[in-house]
Amino acid sequence: MKQSDEGAGPAAPSRRKDARRNKETLLEAAAAVFVTSGVDAPVRDVASRAGVGLGTLYRHFPTRADLIIAVYRHQVEACAEAGPALLATAATPHSALRQWIDLFVDFLVTKHGLAAVLRSDQAGFGALHDYFLDRLLPVCAELLDSAVTAGEIRADIDALTLMRGVGNLCIGAESDPDYDARRLAGVLVDGLRRPD
Amino acid sequence: MKQSDEGAGPAAPSRRKDARRNKETLLEAAAAVFVTSGVDAPVRDVASRAGVGLGTLYRHFPTRADLIIAVYRHQVEACAEAGPALLATAATPHSALRQWIDLFVDFLVTKHGLAAVLRSDQAGFGALHDYFLDRLLPVCAELLDSAVTAGEIRADIDALTLMRGVGNLCIGAESDPDYDARRLAGVLVDGLRRPD
DNA sequence: CGACGATACGGAACACTGTTCCGTTTTGGC
DNA sequence: GCCAAAACGGAACAGTGTTCCGTATCGTCG
Numbered sequence: 001m002k003q004s005d006e007g008a009g010p011a012a013p014s015r016r017k018d019a020r021r022n023k024e025t026l027l028e029a030a031a032a033v034f035v036t037s038g039v040d041a042p043v044r045d046v047a048s049r050a051g052v053g054l055g056t057l058y059r060h061f062p063t064r065a066d067l068i069i070a071v072y073r074h075q076v077e078a079c080a081e082a083g084p085a086l087l088a089t090a091a092t093p094h095s096a097l098r099q100w101i102d103l104f105v106d107f108l109v110t111k112h113g114l115a116a117v118l119r120s121d122q123a124g125f126g127a128l129h130d131y132f133l134d135r136l137l138p139v140c141a142e143l144l145d146s147a148v149t150a151g152e153i154r155a156d157i158d159a160l161t162l163m164r165g166v167g168n169l170c171i172g173a174e175s176d177p178d179y180d181a182r183r184l185a186g187v188l189v190d191g192l193r194r195p196d
Numbered sequence: 197m198k199q200s201d202e203g204a205g206p207a208a209p210s211r212r213k214d215a216r217r218n219k220e221t222l223l224e225a226a227a228a229v230f231v232t233s234g235v236d237a238p239v240r241d242v243a244s245r246a247g248v249g250l251g252t253l254y255r256h257f258p259t260r261a262d263l264i265i266a267v268y269r270h271q272v273e274a275c276a277e278a279g280p281a282l283l284a285t286a287a288t289p290h291s292a293l294r295q296w297i298d299l300f301v302d303f304l305v306t307k308h309g310l311a312a313v314l315r316s317d318q319a320g321f322g323a324l325h326d327y328f329l330d331r332l333l334p335v336c337a338e339l340l341d342s343a344v345t346a347g348e349i350r351a352d353i354d355a356l357t358l359m360r361g362v363g364n365l366c367i368g369a370e371s372d373p374d375y376d377a378r379r380l381a382g383v384l385v386d387g388l389r390r391p392d
Numbered sequence: 393c394g395a396c397g398a399t400a401c402g403g404a405a406c407a408c409t410g411t412t413c414c415g416t417t418t419t420g421g422c
Numbered sequence: 423g424c425c426a427a428a429a430c431g432g433a434a435c436a437g438t439g440t441t442c443c444g445t446a447t448c449g450t451c452g
Contacts, residue, residue, distance in 0.1 A: 043438085054440080157380070168367050182398075191385070
């Protein structure tokens with residue numbers, strides 16, 4: 001309902017060897033191109049780097065967002081799993097929240113243009129936005145709730161607003177050494193503390 | 197050196213009546229189109245709404261950024277002038293800073309897509325970015341310095357980082373009622389307070 | 393081993409941008 | 423009224439994402 005391969009299982013790999021190989025090649029090419037040219041790199045660059053035609057790329061990844069999701073899925077999963085872990089090990093819920101936000105910011109800041117495209121309303125990027133939210137919002141909400149329940153922070157900021165805010169703070173951070181998104185995110189999380 | 201009409205005086209208006217009229221018409225058309233379709237609206241929409249050709253538009257506003265700057269110049273000026281005024285009337289420098297940030301956020305949030313394009317690295321938008329910074333950064337720096345000097349806030353966030361952060365927080369705020377950029381900016385400014 | 397249908401491939405073609413260019417039209421001074 | 427300078431209009435160019443379909447390849451089945 002949300003995406004092609006989310007509705008009915010893990011999307012059985014093709015029976016054809018060339019198809020499987022091309023998909024793998026495309027993922028590697030995309031990862032390489034994203035590192036050097038950012039996630040906004042022309043689709044043609046990815047296809048040609050992989051040595052395949054545009055049609056092939058689009059069959060495997062119907063939209064640009066699907067390609068980006070596939071490339072970064074592992075890291076998003078890792079970030080999602082880190083939430084509960086931090087909650088268990090950190091001194092306080094607020095500390096866990098702060099550390100988790102740091103993780104999230106580091107992830108975004110090291111992917112050229114990801115934060116920007118994450119927020120984009122451009123057609124076709126909705127899937128990307130949705131994926132991140134589906135996967136990470138519950139994690140953020142749990143951390144936030146814990147901190148609120150512990151009385152450490154104010155209760156008038158919801159998880160969605162916080163995540164979008166932090167994501168927005170990361171936009172452009174990778175291309176400007178004078179802009180310190182990490183510190184800014186830290187200030188934001190500081191600002192959540194109960195005004196008292 | 198920076199822009200067409202900034203280097204050598206206020207850019208003498210054309211001696212031809214049709215040229216002056218078209219420029220005015222274009223500004224009105226642009227303002228109208230920006231309100232309904234955002235500042236990302238196709239240039240063609242502005243030209244056709246104004247009833248002129250593309251060539252005419254581009255002669256008056258060599259780049260899209262010039263058009264946007266011209267449309268919002270008044271409001272940017274007003275925001276810039278509000279800085280010293282707030283510093284003089286507010287109870288504390290931090291309060292003045294907060295109120296000024298509120299003004300800035302309100303301005304950005306009410307202009308569809310302005311915050312996004314302000315931050316954009318797209319070719320041709322540098323002028324827009326530079327204009328905002330030239331005009332508002334000194335104002336922000338003064339407010340920030342006053343608050344730091346008064347010992348109200350931490351000193352490790354510079355004006356550029358703060359402005360870009362606040363600008364980023366506003367991205368997408370106009371198209372999502374669940375995202376409260378104003379409140380988030382308030383939290384950020386709260387977070388600037390000396391941790392003590 | 394040799395068809396043969398399903399599957400996947402490649403890249404030309406399309407739609408939609410911003411921007412440039414230049415032949416044509418309009419204007420204002422003489 | 424004439425004419426050079428200025429401005430106009432929109433076709434044409436360049437760079438995107440995306441679609442489409444004729445062709446090539448693969449895996450199976452006889």
